[in-house]
Amino acid sequence: xxxxxxxxxxxxxxxxxxxxxxxxxxxxxxxxxxxxxxxxxxxxxxxxxxxxxxxxxxxxxxxxxxxxxxxxxxxxxxxxxxxxxxxxxxxxxxxxxxxxxxxxxxxxxxxxxxxxxxxxxxxxxxxxxxxxxxxxxxxxxxxxxxxxxxxxxxxxxxx
Ligand code: MG
Ligand code: FE
Numbered sequence: 001x002x003x004x005x006x007x008x009x010x011x012x013x014x015x016x017x018x019x020x021x022x023x024x025x026x027x028x029x030x031x032x033x034x035x036x037x038x039x040x041x042x043x044x045x046x047x048x049x050x051x052x053x054x055x056x057x058x059x060x061x062x063x064x065x066x067x068x069x070x071x072x073x074x075x076x077x078x079x080x081x082x083x084x085x086x087x088x089x090x091x092x093x094x095x096x097x098x099x100x101x102x103x104x105x106x107x108x109x110x111x112x113x114x115x116x117x118x119x120x121x122x123x124x125x126x127x128x129x130x131x132x133x134x135x136x137x138x139x140x141x142x143x144x145x146x147x148x149x150x151x152x153x154x155x156x157x158x159x
């Protein structure tokens with residue numbers, strides 16, 4: 001394998017671990033959105049997208065000849081980051097959670113921009129297309145969170 005192929009495989013695995021972490025985070029957050037139905041719907045929608053993203057990445061790894069049996073092991077890499085975020089669930093947990101989620105979407109977007117360029121470098125059009133489609137979902141979630149943050153804050157402050 002070339003350096004680019006090696007890196008692409010490693011980054012696809014990292015992205016898969018990132019999506020598993022995202023799933024954990026979104027599940028924790030959705031349980032705390034009871035009083036904020038619009039935000040709850042947003043999180044639930046992205047939770048479904050996130051689960052599909054992990055599956056699509058697994059398909060990319062398989063199609064490039066990668067072993068998917070150890071995929072769950074790498075998820076540990078992101079645990080520290082996730083724990084830092086779950087530690088934020090305090091009195092204003094919904095606000096902290098929404099902020100963390102907004103940050104996480106941008107981190108995901110960065111990962112997919114790198115993956116798109118790497119897939120292009122090795123001529124893997126299928127992986128590139130998958131990552132482009134996931135990138136759109138991350139940017140759309142970031143943008144939705146951005147529009148909900150001020151209203152969520154106002155609602156929180158009046159409770
Ligand atoms: Mg994602
Ligand atoms: Fe996301």
